[in-house]
Amino acid sequence: MLSGLIVPGCMLAALVAAAYRRLPAYDLFVEGAREGIGVAVRVLPNLAAMLVAVELMRASGLMDALCGLAAPAFEWLGLPGEVAPLVLLRPMSGSASLALVEKLLARYGADSRVGLIASTVMGSSETIFYTVCVYMSAVDRRATGYAVPCSLLGALAGTVLAGALFR
Amino acid sequence: MALQWLWLGMTGGSLVYAALCGRGQQMLAAALEGSANAISLTLTLGAGYLLFCGWLRILRALGAPEALERLLRPALRLLMPGVRGKEARQAVCMNLSMNMLGLGNAATPQGMEAMRLMEEERRKAPRIAHDMYMLLILNATSIQLIPTTVLALRVAAGSADAGAVVLPSLICTAVSTAVGAALGMLCRRREMRHA
Numbered sequence: 284m285l286s287g288l289i290v291p292g293c294m295l296a297a298l299v300a301a302a303y304r305r306l307p308a309y310d311l312f313v314e315g316a317r318e319g320i321g322v323a324v325r326v327l328p329n330l331a332a333m334l335v336a337v338e339l340m341r342a343s344g345l346m347d348a349l350c351g352l353a354a355p356a357f358e359w360l361g362l363p364g365e366v367a368p369l370v371l372l373r374p375m376s377g378s379a380s381l382a383l384v385e386k387l388l389a390r391y392g393a394d395s396r397v398g399l400i401a402s403t404v405m406g407s408s409e410t411i412f413y414t415v416c417v418y419m420s421a422v423d424r425r426a427t428g429y430a431v432p433c434s435l436l437g438a439l440a441g442t443v444l445a446g447a448l449f450r
Numbered sequence: 451m452a453l454q455w456l457w458l459g460m461t462g463g464s465l466v467y468a469a470l471c472g473r474g475q476q477m478l479a480a481a482l483e484g485s486a487n488a489i490s491l492t493l494t495l496g497a498g499y500l501l502f503c504g505w506l507r508i509l510r511a512l513g514a515p516e517a518l519e520r521l522l523r524p525a526l527r528l529l530m531p532g533v534r535g536k537e538a539r540q541a542v543c544m545n546l547s548m549n550m551l552g553l554g555n556a557a558t559p560q561g562m563e564a565m566r567l568m569e570e571e572r573r574k575a576p577r578i579a580h581d582m583y584m585l586l587i588l589n590a591t592s593i594q595l596i597p598t599t600v601l602a603l604r605v606a607a608g609s610a611d612a613g614a615v616v617l618p619s620l621i622c623t624a625v626s627t628a629v630g631a632a633l634g635m636l637c638r639r640r641e642m643r644h645a
Contacts, residue, residue, distance in 0.1 A: 285476040294505060297508050298487070298562075301508055304512070308508055311508045311511050312504035312505065314504075314510060315506055319501075320496070320560065322503065322562060323495075326495065326558075330488040330491055331484070331488035332457060335461070335484035336457055336461045336464070337460070339460070339464035339465065339468075339481055339484065340463075340464045342468070342480030342483075343464040343480070344468070344473060345463055348467065363636075369590065375460075381599065384603060392607075393607040393608060393609030394503055394611060395592070398607070398609075399618075402604055402615040402623055403615045405600050405617075406601075406615055406619035408591070408596070408622075409589070409590050411591075412456065413589040417452065418454065418562060418585070419586075420562070421569075422565050425453050427466035427583065428580075429583060429637040430583040433583075433587050433633040433634045434587050434630075437625075437633065438626050438630070440625055441591075441622035444621065444622050444625050
């Protein structure tokens with residue numbers, strides 16, 4: 284695919300340019316990779332907090348209960364109730380929602396309305412809580428102001444539009 | 451604040467609900483599984499961080515962030531007008547462009563760097579908090595040009611037309627980012643007026 288070619292192409296271009304300018308590419312890479320360790324270490328505790336919460340919601344059955352409650356609201360917004368769990372799960376867990384898309388595609392078919400909407404929702408949105416968690420781990424502050432509600436409403440707008448695009 | 455309450459609601463709500471449904475026994479195992487997931491996810495993500503941070507260091511030595519910052523300056527002036535520091539602006543630009551290419555693993559370290567630099571600026575200019583919220587919104591509603599993972603899933607599920615969702619996804623993600631950013635700008639204006 285496209286990004287499968289762009290990235291190696293950019294890497295090659297960077298290496299050629301570095302060689303042309305006699306930059307120590309190897310040293311630079313190692314130096315940068317060392318910074319990468321720090322990033323991973325900073326992210327881990329924040330991820331643990333979020334993923335523990337997600338796993339608890341799943342195992343306690345609270346997630347299913349919320350999905351059941353939300354389904355009528357989604358029907359009202361013009362979305363099939365089958366995608367309600369996906370829409371609720373999407374901001375919390377990338378891997379769990381990906382598994383759910385797989386299940387929906389297998390059950391209803393990739394080219395059915397449910398399959399098309401589920402694919403579009405998955406492909407057009409981001410794991411909001413996780414993203415906010417990870418980015419906030421860079422600063423020792425927890426104030427996210429209006430960032431989370433604005434992101435959620437934005438994602439909801441995209442989701443409703445996905446339902447409207449596949450009538 | 452929001453994160454605190456969200457997390458409290460998710461964990462506390464689950465534990466209460468589990469107790470009501472008689473699933474209390476399974477909660478400890480589930481919590482441990484969650485933190486095990488965090489470790490395996492960090493390993494996966496960490497592999498990407500090492501690779502992309504190394505590669506980005508080369509790009510930085512070549513002056514790519516400066517060039518990108520010049521290119522995106524008008525957009526930045528509109529969305530995040532409070533960011534003064536050059537380095538912070540460059541990190542923001544790198545973060546957003548990596549995101550558009552669908553390279554979340556490359557975007558994250560840059561975004562964290564941008565947040566760190568903006569937090570440093572915040573001591574002198576508290577208004578930059580709004581620009582930090584905007585960076586969160588832009589990343590949380592990310593514009594992704596091609597949803598590669600979903601396409602692979604559709605092909606695997608035997609779709610006759612796997613690419614049918616590419617254009618709709620692009621439209622939806624653009625709309626979600628536009629709505630999120632517009633709401634963010636409204637909130638910013640309102641809070642500034644009250645401040």
